[in-house]
Amino acid sequence: MQALTNRGKEVSRKPMSFMERLYIPSILKGMAITFSHIFKKQPTIRYPEQKREFSPVFRGLHVLNRDEEGRERCTACGLCAVACPAEAITMEGAERLEGEENKYREEKYAAKYEINMLRCIFCGLCEDACPKDAIYLSETFAPANFTRKGFIYGKEDLLIPDPITAPEEFAKARGAHRNN
Amino acid sequence: MTLLAFDWILMVEKLILIAIIVFASLGIALYTTFAERKVAAILQDRPGPNRAGPFGLLQPFADGLKLIMKEEIIPNSASKALFILGPGLAMTAALMTCSVIPWSSHVELFDRKIDLQIADINIGILYIFGVVSLGVYGIMIGGWASNNKFSLMAALRGASQAISYELAMGLSLIAVLMISGSLSLKTIVEEQMAAGSMWNIAYQPLGFVIFFICALAECNRTPFDLPEAENELNFGYHQEYSSMKLGFYLFSEYINMIMSSAVMACLFFGGYDIPFLNESSLAPNTAAILGLLALLTKIVVFIFVFMWIRWTVPRFRYDQLMNVGWKKLIPLALFNMLLTGALILWKQG
Numbered sequence: 390m391q392a393l394t395n396r397g398k399e400v401s402r403k404p405m406s407f408m409e410r411l412y413i414p415s416i417l418k419g420m421a422i423t424f425s426h427i428f429k430k431q432p433t434i435r436y437p438e439q440k441r442e443f444s445p446v447f448r449g450l451h452v453l454n455r456d457e458e459g460r461e462r463c464t465a466c467g468l469c470a471v472a473c474p475a476e477a478i479t480m481e482g483a484e485r486l487e488g489e490e491n492k493y494r495e496e497k498y499a500a501k502y503e504i505n506m507l508r509c510i511f512c513g514l515c516e517d518a519c520p521k522d523a524i525y526l527s528e529t530f531a532p533a534n535f536t537r538k539g540f541i542y543g544k545e546d547l548l549i550p551d552p553i554t555a556p557e558e559f560a561k562a563r564g565a566h567r568n569n
Numbered sequence: 570m571t572l573l574a575f576d577w578i579l580m581v582e583k584l585i586l587i588a589i590i591v592f593a594s595l596g597i598a599l600y601t602t603f604a605e606r607k608v609a610a611i612l613q614d615r616p617g618p619n620r621a622g623p624f625g626l627l628q629p630f631a632d633g634l635k636l637i638m639k640e641e642i643i644p645n646s647a648s649k650a651l652f653i654l655g656p657g658l659a660m661t662a663a664l665m666t667c668s669v670i671p672w673s674s675h676v677e678l679f680d681r682k683i684d685l686q687i688a689d690i691n692i693g694i695l696y697i698f699g700v701v702s703l704g705v706y707g708i709m710i711g712g713w714a715s716n717n718k719f720s721l722m723a724a725l726r727g728a729s730q731a732i733s734y735e736l737a738m739g740l741s742l743i744a745v746l747m748i749s750g751s752l753s754l755k756t757i758v759e760e761q762m763a764a765g766s767m768w769n770i771a772y773q774p775l776g777f778v779i780f781f782i783c784a785l786a787e788c789n790r791t792p793f794d795l796p797e798a799e800n801e802l803n804f805g806y807h808q809e810y811s812s813m814k815l816g817f818y819l820f821s822e823y824i825n826m827i828m829s830s831a832v833m834a835c836l837f838f839g840g841y842d843i844p845f846l847n848e849s850s851l852a853p854n855t856a857a858i859l860g861l862l863a864l865l866t867k868i869v870v871f872i873f874v875f876m877w878i879r880w881t882v883p884r885f886r887y888d889q890l891m892n893v894g895w896k897k898l899i900p901l902a903l904f905n906m907l908l909t910g911a912l913i914l915w916k917q918g
Binding site: 412413416419420422423424426427429430431432433435 | 611612613614615616619778877878880881882893
């Protein structure tokens with residue numbers, strides 16, 4: 390029969406020599422190998438104390454952005470929902486009223502904005518689609534939850550803290566590589 | 570009135586000694602489980618248990634607590650009395666060995682000379698062999714009482730393995746006994762300590778290698794852990810066991826390991842002898858403490874080698890096990906015995 394690949398190797402069926410049958414030399418050799426591992430560097434990261442940095446292109450949990458005056462950027466245009474291949478995003482728009490200029494950047498805003506984290510595939514297409522730089526994927530991932538409902542993140546979960554009233558939380562939520 | 574002549578202080582002294590030795594061996598066994606995990610980890614480039622307490626030092630207590638808290642399950646089809654007897658027997662047999670091991674020379678306290686050995690019986694090493702062979706009943710009874718085919722297979726394997734390797738062990742021991750001319754462990758150690766004499770390993774290197782391999786098999790350590798073969802027999806004889814009964818089985822294995830290390834240290838490595846040091850020049854109490862430390866060091870080294878082997882070598886196949894035992898070790902041990910005898914005769918002229 391012709392072999393499918395040329396990588397096959399014939400199994401050696403030759404009986405063991407006397408030294409091989411003694412087992413002890415090869416056992417000692419093996420023990421030397423394991424002993425040398427005592428002096429090797431451990432690749433372990435001691436997790437809660439030590440954390441491995443995410444890569445700069447890591448796409449984690451979504452953040453709804455604000456501008457530097459603390460106004461929500463989202464205009465509920467729906468481009469992110471259209472771009473979303475997993476159909477995880479739903480939203481409802483509303484018109485900005487008089488006196489709300491300090492809350493919303495433009496005349497229209499998202500009254501409801503939900504992302505189903507069980508559907509989301511964290512592809513980042515919403516971030517690419519957004520013309521207002523209102524949504525981006527942060528450096529953390531969605532934590533575990535007990536219910537399916539708990540994975541539907543609303544505006545209160547997604548919106549970034551106000552840069553004016555809570556600058557520290559804002560910087561933290563923005564993440565390391567977006568701050569510079 | 571002969572009862573009154575009984576040496577009550579000796580009795581108290583021995584009871585205290587028994588308590589100390591039993592609890593010390595339990596404590597050491599506790600930390601041997603920890604050492605096993607740590608050694609395994611270090612040999613595999615891992616940190617090992619490091620969460621409970623500093624450097625994970627409280628891990629054995631956490632493990633013990635976990636085992637005690639677990640639900641006690643006795644299968645319906647098991648024979649209950651034997652099922653409970655099994656782990657107890659394994660543990661008792663493991664602990665009984667420590668009674669004849671000379672832990673050190675003697676201390677002088679309250680004008681009394683206290684030997685650091687529970688019983689210096691003149692058949693010490695035979696006693697150890699007897700008790701160790703009792704230990705296999707723990708495995709047998711556990712495997713039988715579980716009423717489970719895997720456990721039974723493991724029990725059969727354990728029994729046949731113990732019988733095959735005890736033979737070679739005994740034969741290699743005879744050569745040592747020919748040199749020392751005594752069955753008492755204390756005498757064997759003292760002869761190795763005497764000025765001008767070397768440790769028995771110098772006279773019996775082959776005997777030691779055979780004894781060591783057989784000790785591995787007797788303790789059911791890898792590469793001879795066929796009775797508990799995880800991947801073929803599902804933990805073997807203690808598969809049906811849970812809670813502290815399982816703990817007893819696991820524990821007795823570690824105590825066995827300590828005891829066989831101690832026996833090997835006594836038979837081949839001079840027991841509590843410190844090399845290149847004349848103990849009789851020291852105060853007896855200092856000598857006793859240093860001797861104890863020396864013996865413990867030897868035991869720790871042996872235990873490390875046991876673990877080192879475990880995390881290097883995979884398990885033997887059953888036919889390989891039997892081949893090694895019957896076709897290699899026993900002829901070698903016989904050859905060693907004859908050679909020793911011939912050399913002793915030749916030396917005597």
